Amino acid sequence: MKELLTQSVFFGVVISLLCYRIGLWVKKKTGWALANPLLIAVMIIVSFLVLFDVEYETYQNGAKYISFFLTPATVSLAIPLYRQLDLLKRYPKAIVGGIAAGVLTAMVSIFLMSLAFGLNHEQYVTLLPKSITTAIGIGVSEKMGGVATITVVAISITGILGNIVAESICRLFHIEEPIARGLAIGTSAHALGTAKAMEIGEIEGAMSSLSIVVAAIMTVVSVSLFAQFIP
Template sequence: MNEILSQSIFFGIAITLVTYEIGLWIKQKTGKAIANPLLISVILIVAVLLLFHIDYETYANGAQYISIFLTPATVSLAVPLYRQLELLKTYPKAIFGGIIAGVLTAMVSVFALSLMFGLNHEQYVTLLPKSITTAIGMGISEKMGGIVTITVVVIIVTGILGNILADTICHLCKIEDPIAKGLAIGTSAHALGTAKAMELGEIEGAMSSLSIVVCGILTVISVSIFANFI
């Protein structure tokens, strides 16, 4: 099986698309936040690889081509932001203040937890880009000497958790303003969180999209500073 599949680049692409479609179907049928399509897809892919004893490299040979669309997909998030550009002009201090607070919270939390669990420098810088989109986080981790593959996993887990818990946390914290919701979700859960924000409303989606861009820029600057702390 391994030998047959390793000769085809379509295996990784096919299994990724099929499992994600299954995840979407389950999400539509259940309507539950925990039924996140990406989470379901990851679980199914891991199950298939283990069941048929397929190496990850065999799967990655094809799946890597899907990642080509990651950057343009992130850039396309600027569309809802453009539609809500007047909000940015009306509340610039509140919006950028919220994003800066979110970035600093992410940096300080990683720093505190790294001290608590005794992580070394490599492990520490690996986790610092956890709250930004994968396209930017991978480059930061590599530049800082982190473990890029783990950075990707941490970013994805952060996004999935944000997608699942965002609405519940906003409700518990009594965050009702759509601008505040979008900023909170975007600064903490990047693109996957933005997908959830778009479900909540166009304003939430626009603010979350803005957060991804600004967070990416501010995180690049912040990581270069915080990386020296451990």
């Protein structure tokens, strides 16, 4: 049995797809933001691998074919951004100004807290891209010498938290303009936050999904500068 698994190319693919389906099902049944299909799938797969003493390499043997599509999928993010370009032209100042302020806040706050916690360079750059979409965050983390898998964990925590607190934060801090709300949610909590923004309203949703890619591109540029601050 174990030998078969070790040689199988499809094992990693099938277990990934199957567990994601289970994650989607749990999400649909419970409706909780915490029931994130990606995290559920990963937890089941890790438990399975540990329980049956299957090596990570065995899983990766097939699963690497899934990751193959990561770059093409990230390239494809240009398509939704292109469709929203009209919005960007209509409110250029608020969008660019708001997102730039948010990205700068991310860089400065993560830098200061990393300094306070005494993190080393590797740990610091692992956290720098934590508010952007996973596809781009993984690339940024790897390129700067961080641990991409831990970046994914931080990105997931960020997204789930953003999704849960978005409405209360907007109310508490009197962020009332729908455009400002969307930008705030998308810039801080990427796609998982955007799911909440879409529930709040149409303008919020559109602005939030626009912010995902714009914030990510601004972050790529800023990270290359900020990464040097903790050598």
